[in-house]
Amino acid sequence: MQKNNLKKVIVRVCIGTGGLAAGGKEVIDAFKKEISDRCIDIDLDFTCHYQKVGCRGFCARDVLVDVVDGxxxxxxxxxxxxxxxxxxDEHLIGGKPVKEWLIDDTYYAFHAKQKKILLKDCGTIDPEDINAYIDVGGYSGIKKVLSEMNPEDVISEIKASGLRGRGGAGFPTGLKWEICRKTPGDTKYIICNADEGDPGAFMDRSIIEGNPHSVIEGMMIAGYAVGSDHGYVYIRAEYPFAVERLRLAISQAHERGYLGKNIFGSNFGFDIKVKLGAGAFVCGEETALIASIEGQRGMPRAKPPFPVHHGLWGKPTVINNVETLSNIPYIIRNGAQWYASIGTEKSKGTKVFALTGKVKNTGLIEVPMGITLREIIYDIGGGIIGDREFKAVQTGGPSGGCIPAEMLDIPVDYESLAQVGSIVGSGGMVVLDETDCMVNIARFFLEFTQAESCGKCVPCRIGTKRLLEILDRITKGLGREGDIELLQKLSSDIKAASLCGLGQTAPNPVLSTIRYFREEYEAHIRDKKCPAKVCRDLLTYYIIEEFCKGCGACLRACPSGAITGEKKKLHKINPDICIKCGACFEVCKFKAVGRE
Amino acid sequence: MAGLATVFGSGAMTNSITEIEDNDVLFVIGSNTTETHPIIGLKMKKAVRKGARLIVADPRRIDLVRFAHLWLRQRPGTDIALLNAMMHVILAEGLEDKRFIEEWTEGYDEFRKTLNEYTPEFAEKLSGVPKDDIVRAARLYASAEKAGIYYTMGITQHSMGTNNVFAIANLALLTGNLGKENSGVNPLRGQNNVQGATDMGCIPDVYPGYQKVHIPAIKDKFERAWERKLSDRPGLTATEMTEAAIEGRIKAMYIMGENPVMSDPYMNHTIKALKGLDFLVVQDIFMTETAELADVVLPAASFAEKDGTFTNTERKVQRVGKAVNPPGEARDDLRIITELSNRMGYLMHYNTPEDVLHEIGSLWPAMAGMDYRRLEKTGLQWPCPTKDHPGTPYLFKGGFPRGKGAFTPVTAIPSKELPDREYPYVLSTGRVLFHYHTGTMTRRSEALNKVIPEAYVEINPEDAMAIGIKDSERIRVSSRRGSIEIKAMLTDRAGRGMVFIPFHFREAAANVLTNDALDPYCKIPELKVCAVRIERI
Amino acid sequence: MFKVTIDGKTIEVQEGTTVLDAAKMLDIPIPTLCHHPKLTPFGGCRLCIVEIKGIPRPVTSCTTPVSDGMEVTTSNPYIEDLRKTVLELILSDHPNDCMVCEKAGDCTLQELAYFYGIRENRFEGERRIYTKRDGNPFIERDLEKCIMCGRCVKVCDEVEGVGAIDFGYRGFSSKICTPFGKDLNCEFCGQCVAVCPTGALTGKMWKQKGRQKDIKEIETTCPYCGCGCSLTLHVRRNEVIKITSREDTLNEGWLCVKGRFSYSFINSPDRLTKPLIRIAPKDQSNPPLPPFVKGGRGGINNSLLVTRYSSLFREASWDEAVDYIAKRLKTLKDKYGPDAIAGLSSARCTNEENYLFQKFMRAGIGTNNIDHCARY
Amino acid sequence: MKTEGETVAAETAAILEGILKRYRDDDGNIISILQDVQDVFGYIREDAVNWFSKKLDIPASRFFGVVTFYAQFHLRPRGKNIVSVCCGTACHVKGGSKIAEQVKKELHLNSEGETTNDKRFTFEVVRCVGACSIAPVVLVNSKVYGDMTVDSTSKLIKKLKEGAGAKK
Known part of the structure; x- marks a missing residue:
């Protein structure tokens, strides 16, 4: 082997959950095998590293592989x-990239309007190696804090940055820290809320999987600012990879002496424990989360007192979510001014969204606050799949609302989204098109919140159940005159009277869909029709005579024997037997099955 | 009670039940409080919730242990060793209340010498309680501002029961935990009106209000009030009556509402005594085991069928109200006694039970301030000498009735009957939550009997394994006095080497086995310790 | 001290006082269901919501501590409307069977429904159906009537220290559970029954014994241990049908299984109802122990008893029995002296009876041979 | 009669002791205990709960309340393979419910949470596993299958039934 010929080639394979599902591990194995095969066959004159990196956002194009040559x-x-x-063969050995497999313009368009702070390192560094994080400036934030700043400075820096909680309500982070710092008490806790329960959101998981050390560093800085030496990460057990990576990161930080006592020679000590959630959406609520860490049923309690005064084990406690904490090291490193220069007047910095649904480019995106929904959906997301018509975008998960097409140009920030009846929330963004029924969507969310209600307070326990029952009968064609008004009345009462955030926001999907898509509700109730042709009980399937070729595909697909007809002759659907499963509709190549 | 009366000049709970929740430290010894005094148990639990430290000393892992910060598992009958050693530690560490001892006690110097030999190591040997725990308990108790001691029959039903009580009193005197709110010495009385019966002079040596029968001035007072010559000779205690009946000195007995066949030790002995009487009258609400032996059985009224008062364990006199009529021809005891007395030529006339209360008040100033109208609102704790006196929640504020509290040196002596090769286990008896005393009332409740339908003996699982006894197996338990068949319950509530049998069940009566050895001073039988053998059937 | 204004009235209260308690001091009624003054606040039923100036949404007064200068409105059309919705929701998941409910007339939910005039319910839908009833002998658990206020759970934990029950499952299917849904196996103190605001928890032996009409309530003291708990006997037609306890006494309304549930002996059919005089010789051994007659639904029937003991005793009139006793005692006293007679009095009898008994022994017979079982 | 809770077999007790030790070393809570119990036995066993209840003096009702609150815990043994269909929002709008129907059909099960008679498969519905961008997804144990269709679901289940890909 000639030393002067040695060159370093890095192959990076994305293995976030998306990457893994698309076969990331198998791809790595394949590369390993191919390269080692070659190494034996031919005397390679370069070394090759494989790197496992976290999610790089563009999950729609998984598995993504970087080849870094010099x-x-x-x-x-x-x-x-x-x-x-x-x-x-061609690229690593031959030096000629395989052109047709390289990323195309869409990939660049996907990234053009993004502003990556948190996700910048996510996807380039190896999350299982603390050095990778240190190499990109990691842990310099806490170092700086410990050597140059007192806790009050840190708090004013965070306040100056304008950072607001990324978990939902957007409470100013610096202010939260300040209140907790001022609450008397020897023992205080920092809790990182990684119980990302919103269906349709995976920002926190991606950050922990891709850059766990940034969360740890954020918690340390928070601990220093608040006067706490103990942190908990409450993370969903449904995120096994994230848990694994986080635990690894914590133990690496321990080995380095970054966690423990006398960090960087200072008097400051900090330790982090990982607590696994056990599958309850409501545990994303602060007081329920605390109850869960304490080993109890995750039932929220009334506030006040707030956790900053009376939190875990009765001690003052700051609870921040993953994304919020992950921002902290970057703010400390680059300064509050820099951070505050991004975003709008009241909403600073960037926000990570999980862009999913009927959009072409699904994935994890990070955008500056203030970007419009249109930019996100059409520029980053590349528009609607099949170029169908956009109908609405659902933001904020079960606590949020649906925003219709005429509002696509509003800026994405806390106030603007609230104004149109939705929320930023933790960052789920599900795009809906003309084939989605809004009553069904509202019903879907209510089914979720109803099942996840802890059952403690009456409005949520029984109220959401009744909401769901009303929605259910509407989608079944059993809606009555007055149901819309009843939904609205019950919704607003539940919002007003419920104990915790879950109940107080659960009716939002109902209210926002009624607000913008009332005519769909009316069609269900008055005409017993589902305009989007989703609600099964309101559909009838029939054969369009002029298109039917008598191929028999529908007959074979029909599970209930409702279709009759001889080969090459016109088929028929018996509506009395038809269970409206839609199998015939999907299987027909001639569009000869009609649905109404 | 006699023990406390000697030390302080009065024998009762020094504090009120409501004060329990504000104790700093509770020292519960020989009391299965949550089962025998459930509501006092609640107060103790409340105290713990409010931050009090709880020390439990009991050979059994009683339910209260769950709430305890420190559990001392002494061998049955070794309380004195434990208590003396705690005092030894208190003195060694200078934790005693010197001012209190100086001002309020006597006999201290002589007393303190007797503690020298009771080192924690010595006490550990006798009692089996680890010496470190003894030290911990001593510190905990002595350092508390407001410490209360609570005990029941686990302390008193021993042949050295009075000495046990002395040792407890010594501990309280030594640390000055007396004469103030929330701290004192509190014997919890086991029956609804055992305090009242004692107060009313239903003990052989005193008239109502603990006034001695042999003191001439007192006798004169009662002779004038009752218009009869009275005897100045103290009478026999219940346990002595049994002996006297067997010896033929007692010819007739009148038993009102008691069931000594079931409740007294050495059942065969009691039956023999009662059968030997020339004449026995039993007045009760049910045909009890004792009534079966009577010449005349009189049907009485239950608590729901009469008016009157009960005095609870904290000296609180409370109203009993008539709710229903007695069944059939049954009559309330007051009427029965009055009529009998009249027939015997000693005339009694009372219009209402309240007339009787007024007569009591005229003879015992501590109840002079009570009448039904006042009691109707809420009970009153004696002493309550005048109509405007609010009652006395805790005793000895600013002094003991006898002047100063007396230290009484006591030494650890073994129980009368210790386990040996023939009878290798220690038997303790007591109550369970779901039944009461001889079971006359509770065993008639279908519901209660569904929960605890039959007698059982608690055996430590390791002991059971050694004998080859399985859970729920029927076994034989025998002592020198008798033998019963009973179901085994394997549980670590019982310590190694001891067994426990509740005494509510006539078909497997614990008192067939128990020893009638008496405390020489107050004649209490040693129901908490006797030697037994356990066998498979 | 904090100054707080509630519905225009101002009061100074201690720091830490809840809005609900402050309102109580001002005698301003706020409806509650889940709140119990002796238990920790819960905030689940939402009926006690009030508006506080400066706080955007209504808050529960039972959980909210007052702050200085707080201005509270406890009732306005908006709040009352919300309360009505909450009540309707509760009732939409509650059996409508007050007609046969043990708790009717003493039920907080029924009372609130009455005051809010709820006859029609806007919210109809699925109701929880639980077919299984608990097999324990004391406490009827009708979970369909449970409104999930949690008082029973808290009293069992905070007061009794037992924790036999807890919240189970969640959301609409949540219910109060024993471990693994088994029958209740606890101390059966019935504290849970005492605090239940609806008919979900009742005494099994209360069933169809009478509700409000024709009931007399008599205050008395418990006949069991030495605690001296206050009891209220509920009497209908000369029968004790239920025992409760007031909250303002030393036992604070709490009782144990014996005090609360073990009163059936009063009406036991084997109560003694006539004086009996022995006919069998003394040395005859006793008949085999008869089984206890348990339970008893009232009515005195001692024919069984008489048959069982007829070989030992015969019935006598009071006149004859007392006369007989007097004669025998007199004879024995004359022959052997007063100290040959002894009396045992009872820790179960009243003070008055005990006093009179010892007076009889001491003055009537002339002996101090009087004792009772203080030692057992 | 009130008896002490049933005892557990010696080997079970040893396992439980191990869990207890971990709990004590790591200031755990009853959720962590239950997670460990489920890891070992596959579900929450009543005797294990009673054992811990007695050891820790925490009422069994508290354990039961926690077990039934959190979706993670199961009171009955589950199949060797857990087939979960995600019904999060993204999966829902992309036809997750049809995938779920298909899984049920293939496994001959009627509803969520059921286990096949041969105890090989349990079908469950999960609420978002955070793989929204490859919706709809199916999980077999912890392996994620993305962009599922009715057809690919059938194929997946058939393959699993033949034994390939199924693992514990």
Missing amino acids: DKSLTYQCIKPEMAARIV
Whole structure:
């Protein structure tokens, strides 16, 4: 082996949950095998590193593979294990990239309007290696804080940055820290809320999987500012990879002496414990989360007192979510001024969204506050799948609302979204198109919140159940005159009278869909029709005579024997037997099955 | 009671039940409070919730242990060793209340010498309680501002029961935990009106209000009030009556509302005594085991069928109200006694039970301030000498009735009957939550009997394994006095080497086995310790 | 001290006082269901919501501590409307069977429904159906009537220290559970029954014994241990049908299984009802122990008893029995002296009876041979 | 008659002791105990709960309340393989419920939470596993399958039934 010929090639494979599901591990294995095969066959004159990196956002094109050759980095998309051999042969050995597999313009468009702070390192550094984080400036924030700043300075810096809680309500983070710092008490706690329960959101998981040390560093800084030496990360057990990475990161930080006593030679000590959630959405609520860490049923209690005064084990406690904490090291490193320069007047910095649903480019995105929904959906998301018509975008998960097309140009920030009846929330963004029924969507969310209600307070326990029952009968064609008004009345009463955030926001999907899509409700109730053709009980299937070729595909697909007809002759659907499963509709190649 | 009366000049709970919740430290010894005094148990639990420290000393892992900060598992009958050693530690560490001792006690110098030998190590040998725990208990108790001691029959039903009480009193005197709110010595009385019966002079040596029968001035007072010559000779205690009946010195007995066959130790002995009487009258609401032996059985009224007062364990006199009529021809005891007395030529006339209360008040100033109208609102704790006196929640504020509290040196002596090769286990008896005393009332409740339908003996699982006894198996328990068949319950509530049998069940009566050895001073039988053998059937 | 204004009235209260308690001091009524003054606040029923100036949404007065200068409105059309919705929601999941409910007339939920005039309910839908009833002998648990106020859970934990029950499951299907849904196995103190605001928890032996009409309530003291708990006997037609306890006494309304549930002996059919005089010789051994007659639904029937003991005793009139006793005692006293007679009095009898008994022994017979079982 | 809780077999007791030790070392709570119990036995066993209840003096009702509150805990043994269909928002709008129907059909099960007679498969519905961008997804144990269709679901289940890909 000639030393002067040695060059370093890095192959990075995305193994976030998306990447893994798309076969990330298998792709890595394939690369390993191909390269080691070659190493034996031919005397390679370069070394090769594989890096596992966290989610890089563009999950729609998984598996993504970077080949970094010197200072040149090229990215392949939609890579499958069997494609590894060719890349190794042609690109790694031959030096010629496989052009047709490289990322295309969409990939660049996807990133053009994003502003990556948190996700910048996520996806380039190896999350299982603390050095990778240190190499990009990691832990310099806490170092700086411990050597140059007193806790009050840290709090004013965070306040100056304008950072607001990324978990939902958008409470100013610096202010929360300040209140907790001023609450008397020897023992205080920092809790990182990683109980990302919103269906349709995976920002926190991606951050922990891709850059766990940034969360740890954020918690340390929070601990220093508040006067706490003990932190908990409350994380969903449903995120096994994130848990694994987090635990690894904590133990690495311990080994380095970054966690423990006398950190960086200071008097400051900090320790972090990981507590696994056990599957209850309501535990995202602060007081329920505390109850859960204490080993109880996750039932919220009335506030006041607030956790900053009376939290875990009765001690003053700051609870921040993953994204909020992950921002902290970057703010400390780059200064509050820098952070405050991003975003709008009242909403500073960037926000990570999980862009999903009927949009072409799904994935994890980070955008500056104030960007419009249109930019997100059409520029970053690339528009609607199949170029169908956009109908609404649902933000904020079960606590949020649906925003219709005419409001696509509003800026994304806490106040603007609240004004139109939704919330920023933790960052789920589900795009809906003309084939989505808004009553069904409202029903879906109510089904979720109703099942996740802890059952403690009456409005939520029984009220959401009644809301769901009303929605249910509407989607079944049993809606009555007055149901819309009843839904509105009950919704507003539940919002007003419920104990915790879950109940107080649960009716939002109902209220916002009624507000913008009332005519869909009316169609269900008065005409017994589902305009989006989703609600099964309101549909009838029939054969369109002029298109039917008598191929028999629908007959074979029908599970209930409702379709009759001889080969090459017109088929018929018996509506009395039809269970409206839609199998015939999907299977017909001639669009000869009608649905109304 | 006699023990406390000697030390302080009065024998009763020094504090009120409501004060319990504000104790700093509770020292519960020989009391299965949550089962025998459930509501006092609640107050103790409340105290713990409010931050009090709880020390439990009991050979059994009683329910209260769950709430205890320190549990001392002494061997049955070794309380003195434990208590003396605690005092030894208190003196060694200078935790005694010197001012209190100086001002309010006597006999201290002589007393303190007797503690020298009771080192924690010595006490550990005798009692089995680890010496460190003894030290911990001593510190905990002595350092409290407001410490209360609570005990029941676990302390008193021993042949050295009075000495046990002395030791407890010594501990309280030594630390000055007396004469103030929330701290004192509190014997919890086991029956609804055992305090009242004692107060009313239903003990052989005193008239109502603990006034001695042999003191001439007192006798004169009662002779004038009752218009009869009275005897100045103290009478026999219940346990002595049994002996006297067997010896033929007692020819007739009148038993009102008691069931000594079931409740007294050595059942066969009691039956023999009662059968030997020339004449026995039993007045009760049910045909009890004792009534079966009577010449005449009189049907009485239950608590719901009469008016009157009960005095609870904290000296609180409370009203009993008539709710229903007695069944059939049954009559209330007041009427029965009055009529009998009249027939015997000693005339009694009372229009209402309240007339009787007024007569009591005229003879015992401590109840002079009570009448039904006042009691109707809320009970009153004696002493309550005048109509405007609010009653006395805690005793000895600013002094003991006898002047100063007396230290009484006591030494650890063993129980009368200790386990040996033939009878290797210690038997303790007591109550369970779901039944009461001889079971006359509770065993007639279908519901209660569904929960605890039959007698059982608690055996430590390791002991049971050694004998080869399985849970729920029927076994034989025998002592030198008798033998019963009973179901085994394997539980670590019982310590190694001891068994426990509740005494409510006539079909497997614990008192067939128990020893009638008496405390020489107050004649209490040693129901908490006797030697038994356990066998498979 | 904090100054707080409630519905225009001002009061100074201690720091830490809740709005509900402050309102109580001002004698301003606020409806509650889940609140119990002796238990920790819960805030689940939402009926006690009030408006506080400066706080955007209504808050529960039972959980909110006052702050200085706080201005509270306890009632206005908006708040009352919310309360009505909450009540309707509760009632939409509650059996409408007050007609046969043990608790009717003494039920907080029924009372509130009455005051809010709820006859029609806007909210109809699925109701929880639980077919299984608990097999324990004391406490009827009708979970369909449970409104999940949690008082029973808290009293069992905070007061009794037992924790036999807890909240189970969640959301609409949440219910109060024993471990693994087994039958209740606890101390059966019935504290939970005492604090239940609806008919979900009642005494099994109370069933169809009478509700409000024709009931006399008599205050008395418990006949069991030495605690001396106050009892209220509920009497209908010369029968004790239920025992409760007032909250303002030393036992604070709490009782144990014996005090609360074990009163059936009063009406036991084997109560003694006539004086009996022995006919069998003394040395005859006793008949085999008869089984206890348990329970008893009132009515005195001692024919069984008489048959069982007829070989030992015969019935006599009071006149004959007392006469007989007097004669025998006199004879024995004359022959052997007064100290040959002894009396045992009772820790179960009243002070008055005990006093009179010892007076009889001491003055009537002339002996101090009088004792009772203080030692057992 | 009130008896002491039933005892557990010696080997079970040893396992439980281990969990107890971990709990004590790591200031755990009853949720962590239950998570460990479920890890070992696959579900929450009543005797284990009673054992811990006695050891820790925490009422069994408290354990039961926690077990039934959190979706993670199961009171009955589950199948060797857990087939979960995500019904989060993204999966819902992309047809998650049809996938769920298909899984039920293939496994011959009627509703969520059921286990096949041969105890090989349990079907569950989960609320968002955070793999929204590859919706709809199916999880087999912890392996995520993305962009599922009715057809690919059938194929997946058939493959699992044949034994390939199924693992514990």
